[in-house]
Amino acid sequence: MAPRQVSIALTNVCDLHCRYCYAPKHNASLHTDQVLGWLKELDTGGCLGVGFGGGEPTLHPDFIDICKRVAQETQLAVTFTTHGHRLTPQLVERLKGSIHFARVSVDGVARTYEEQRGKQFSSLLRGIESVATLSPFGLNVVVNERTIGELDAISELAQKAGASELLLLPQRATTVVASVDAAVGLALRDWVVNYSGEVRLAVSEVGASGLPICDPLPEEQGLQAYAHIDASSMLRASSYSPAGIKIGDAGVLAVLERLRSTLEIQGEKQS
Ligand code: SF4
Known part of the structure; x- marks a missing residue:
């Protein structure tokens, strides 16, 4: 019944202002009991994992409590x-034992990073040092015309820091930026094909086209694999998907079924 993995945007709030950010900008956050209720239901329905995001999830006032309770x-x-940038040793200490994997966004190194994210690179490095003491972790990189030339440096950083995965996220269009163009797409393909680093590479599903990938579960499609709940309690096929249904009193699995039917009908109409 449930997707293998769900992502939940705990809050839309973030203290950074990345140009390519796709998180909605209206003020919305989820309540702890609401999140716990959905996750217990999804757990019973066969879901295997949850990924908290946002906005910046560590800015949710109950972030630590939510992680502890879900675990x-x-x-x-x-x-x-x-x-x-909020991964202080104190925060990490309080999260220990409740986190199975963490992901840190690293869009470029040094000046490129600072221009992309508006924060000091040295502060990011301190955060990565802290997260390495928390759990296995990966680095995420939004691939665009600025970061494509820094993938070697980022993968070296990932290896040095002890990351177990480098997740490539080709930039997607928002109201402010365009999707990666063909030249960046080709350069990414070349980089992946010639990659000889030790850190495992992964890529977002929508960014995988043209890349040599290994899909371990090719039969698994759409909402069987993944669903997203945004900070306004809307269940969606992904954080970019325009179609969503508000999760009300009927619970998350009932809404999942409705969303499946809606998307099937839309698919039939398109074909
Ligand atoms: S850190 Fe993430 S959530 Fe915050 S503005 Fe940047 S992309 Fe958006």
Whole structure:
């Protein structure tokens, strides 16, 4: 019944202002009990893991409590994606034992990073050092015309820091930026084909086209694999998907079924 993995945007709030950010900008956050209720239901329905994001999930006032409770009260693997600047040793200490994997966004190195993210690179490095003491972790990189030339440096950083995965996220269009162009797409393909680093590469599903990938579960499609809940309680096929249904009193699995039917009908109409 449930997707293998869900992502939940705990809050839209973020203290950074990346140009390519796709998070909605209206003020919205989820309540702890609401999140726990959905995740218990999804756990029972066969879901294997949850990834908390946002906005910046560590800015949710109950972030630590939510992670602890999900780890204690469900069988789900708990992961989160962060910009890394709030990962103090104190925060990491409090999260220990409740996180199975963490992801830190690293869009370029040194000056490129600072121009892309508006934060000091040295502060990011401190965050990565902290997260390395928390759990296995990966680095995420938005691939665009600025970061494509820095993939070697980022993969070296990933290896040095002890990351177990480098997730490539080709930039997607927002109201402010365009998707990666063909030249960046080709350069990314070349880089991946010639990659000889030790850190495992991964790529977003929509960015995978043209890349040599290994899909371990080719039969798994759409909402069987993944669903997203945004900070306004809307269930979507992905964080970019315009179609969404508000999760009300009927619970998340009932809404999942409705969303499946809606998307099937839309697919039939398009074909
Ligand atoms: S850190 Fe993430 S959530 Fe915050 S503005 Fe940048 S892309 Fe958006």
